[in-house]
Amino acid sequence: xxxxxxxxxxxxxxxxxxxxxxxxxxxxxxxxxxxxxxxxxxxxxxxxxxxxxxxxxxxxxxxxxxxxxxxxxxxxxxxxxxxxxxxxxxxxxxxxxxxxxxxxx
Numbered sequence: 001x002x003x004x005x006x007x008x009x010x011x012x013x014x015x016x017x018x019x020x021x022x023x024x025x026x027x028x029x030x031x032x033x034x035x036x037x038x039x040x041x042x043x044x045x046x047x048x049x050x051x052x053x054x055x056x057x058x059x060x061x062x063x064x065x066x067x068x069x070x071x072x073x074x075x076x077x078x079x080x081x082x083x084x085x086x087x088x089x090x091x092x093x094x095x096x097x098x099x100x101x102x103x104x105x
Contacts, residue, residue: 002088010054020076030059031102
């Protein structure tokens with residue numbers, strides 16, 4: 001199992017996604033944050049099909065920091081049920097070492 005991951009969440013607006021990214025970086029819970037251009041999400045919610053513009057936030061981190069990241073994301077998140085996904089991350093030793101150097105121990 002990979003010790004590093006990419007955490008993915010979506011936000012209804014760019015400003016909130018950027019604010020969450022900055023807070024996570026300042027807390028040293030993520031080494032890198034990427035906020036996408038707007039994308040369209042289509043999903044069922046409470047019996048109705050929704051189509052919304054969202055911004056995806058991707059964080060490079062260690063999987064062990066997941067609980068702290070979830071706590072902060074839920075604090076910043078306006079959604080009742082935020083998407084918080086963990087994707088295992090493999091990469092060059094140099095990049096993984098850089099990620100580790102940016103994170104809280």
